Amino acid sequence: MEYILIKVLEAMATFVLAFIVGMTYGGVVRKITGRVHNRLGPPWYQNFIDAFKLFSKTRGIHHGAMHFLGAAFLMVTSVVSLMIIPILAPGGHAWYNSWFTNLNFNGDLIFLIYIMTFGPLGMAMGAGQTGNPNSSIGVTRGLSQMVGFEIPWVMALVALMITYKTTSIVDFMNIQRETGTWLMFANPFAFIAAVLAMLGMFRYSPFDIVGAPTELASGPVSENGGKFLFTMMSSGSVFTFAKLVLYVDLFMGGANNLIMLVVKTFLLYMIPVLYGIVSPRYRTEQAVRWFWGWPTFIGLLAILYAVMF
Amino acid sequence: MYNDKNSKKIVETIQNWARSHSIWVLAYGTGCGAIEISPTMTSRYDAERLGFRGAATPRQADVMLITGYLTVKTVKRVVRVYEQMQSPKYVVGFGSCTINGGMYYDSYNTINLLDRYLPVDVYINGCMPRPEAVLAGLSKLQQIIREGNANGAEKYLENLAWYKENQRKIAPNWIAKAPDLNW
């Protein structure tokens, strides 16, 4: 019993950490974007204020039961993937490392691939219910884009699984610690394919086709204000952090303490952000074609590399 | 404990502070003043450093800038957009035209007094107001929000019959067909 209580406490600590870090990253990204735009930009804690303001909206219109599923599925997706991904390397030096390795099990990588597509599906149901044509088109675009980037992403993961004969994230971290080589060097093709897929996963330009403001108002979230938007915003931040941690775990050897984790995830996060600042947006079919071009080819190379060596 | 008057007041204060520092402006250029919104929001004047940010749809927006004159055809859309916004919501009348009709006071197609149709929190005068004036008006709005006096949405609900009557006067066929508030 006590063991479960501690587990729950640890899970909550993980969630709070992910929320804070994810939101801060959001604010920092806005600040960096502002500096590139030749202006000051908002303070780094702006996203917290925004979230709190959205939470304290007094009126929130909903469009029927399915509408709630959009926000709920997103929240479920981000929390579940956060729980499965070990935030810090287990058995490291610091005593709190065990806090952040929540629910991982053998085969969690496969489960993760599944659960990460779960949120957009819920979003599709919620957006369909709102009756806003912009939402429906946005959802269609989101699913097409997901089809695009899932292929190089899964190829990269399969390459890793073939090489090391495991589907557990903790095993991958242990392998990297034992061999002393990060997987991004051990199988560079897999890393490149995964990073290219990441551009689509984070939905910055040129792949922000889902919520493209000048085309679709804001796409699937058009009809969501107040607390709905707060839920989506916070789960988005948590999910961003979870995905970054997954990349760090798989390719950059995980992190032994929180400072290393923040440094690594932030560096990784800057790839889509900085590329996005100077890029216009692709059309849907151009985006899908892009993902099925070089990223898929590199993913194939990664699998070949894994099979041959 | 949480129903206690004092703690409610504290929560309210914190909420109002957050509201005043995170104002999402609806991207709806209803009139010519919209041209000065882009300098206000972009690199020269950078309203984002004060917490202002564009919002694409009315559901997400907090404040609607009525940028200049409103034609009768636009008033109908503006009323609809206003009712779609989630309270607390604010209206800023922008330019002389919203105050008294400005130079279009005798035009058959533009309204003269915005506050007969929507509850206005802050007026910014000028034709057109410079970005500095816009920022000044918006910081006035921030101040009102912090003081808890920006209650346009409640005012609108309380006096709904009066507002609806005024709106019906200029758009007789349109407002009658509209559902009440729940768009």
Add this chain to the structure above:
Amino acid sequence: MKEIKDKMIAQIKAVFPEAVNKDYDGNRLDLTVNKEAVPSVLLYLKDSMGFRHLSHIAYVDWIEQGEFELVYILWSPLDKVKLYVHTRINRENPVIENIDMIWRQANTYEREIREMLGIEFTGLVAPDEFILEDWDDIPPFRKDFDTLEYVNRTFWHRPGREDAQDVRSTISERSGEEIPDFAKKYSR
């Protein structure tokens, strides 16, 4: 320029003897035709004389003469001549032939003229409303439509506006602020 215009006038006169022309300085040429001839004149000007660009269709309400005037302004990119084709329509029965098969963009002008002056264009296919919505008064750009009277009937005026009074004294009284001397000069 003068020779080009003379040649043009001769060519037009040969085909449409009833057209009245008036010459101006520069590249301007005026032509007055009656309304039945408008489509054929415009088609001839476009196809045979190089006036390919329809720059504008202006409309004027001459209420004293009981007529509307339409001015089709054409431009010849080759000869660089600007041609005004005037035509008058009776105010009582304002009907004229539609020309949007000659220039597609005339459709927009005709929609506007139909709404603003109430002129009917035979054969015009377009949505009923263009700029106004649910308009139930007389067409607003007719001279007998008084816009100020309509405003007084429909909207409100902010008090203090009607007598054009200087508001500076009121403002200074309210805020206890002194009017500087230089500003007093302009106060009425």
Add this chain to the structure above:
Amino acid sequence: MREKATTIYLGPQHPGITGNMMVRLKVIGDTIVSAQTEVGYLHRAFEKLQERRNWLQGFTLMCRFCVPESDPMENVYARSVEAIDGREVPERGKYIRVMVLELARIATQLMWYAGQNGSLGLYTMGQWSIGDRDYILDLFEELTGGRVYHMYQWPGGVRRDLPEGFTDKVLRTLDYLEKRLKDYDDLMFANSIFQKRTQGVGIVPKENIIEHGVVGPVLRGAGIRSDIRIDEPYEVYDKLDFEIPTQEGSDIWARALVRRAEVHQSIRIIRQVIDQMPSGEYFNKFPNPLKWIVPAGDAYVRVESGRGEVGFYAVSDGTIHPRRMHLRGAAYVHAITLLESILPGQNIADVSAIMNSLGTCAPEIER
């Protein structure tokens, strides 16, 4: 097939629309099958109001026709009154007018840089170019007192002479802009995604393009060298040396290149104007405006604005009030018949980009 179409209302409240207007789109999937423009959200009836005002009051009203670009509207008003009245403008006044018009053209094109890239999702460009446009607005503010509406060119000349040291400031701003335009090229024209999004998109058919009433950069983007500044030279454009850039593609990319070249040409024109600027009077006085009677007559004058031809038809019946004023903006044709004819078959993602590249300006359509 047609029954499956969804209707999408692009506007009036939509971030992608250019001004307060609406395009009703019927789409199947992402492809547009029909489009219809609906305007009238900005109709202020200027031309009706003008009939209640005198000839001088008119010029404060006329500049408000098109918000991003107010100077060509002032220019056509002033020149139409001059044409009816037979009023001469001093040489210096003409030069100052050309300078203002060209500065306004640069400001418009910078605004267009922002709109075009905003519609394609490259927001950095918009932030930069709107910030740089503000330096031109500063010049306007020093010259005329207004940032957006200048009310500067009036019948008979311009309202004020150039302030002390103004030309130096103009030259400094132009130098700065030239430097910045290189950055813009790197960010925008050298960007492969921008090229992919614009090349072959929004093609205006080249056959009968003049008959369709296409003007300005859109016409020049289709390879036709047409510009009011050389077709019908006004002010002092016949004394200046500049080129009319054209492109062959007739798509968004071609129009973007035309506009980019136009900024450079405008900079060149302003440098020449400052070199050649004569001294002397800048304004021929007109009579007391309350008693100013313009003789009966009519005039149609045209000006090349940043978006194309702007025409203005003025009629006087020999009283202190104008009989009729009527403006023809470039967007009047572009945003309605042309847009409706080229949108079917396009992707819904490109609507905003196409509208921006056609130079749609809603207030100019309904006035």
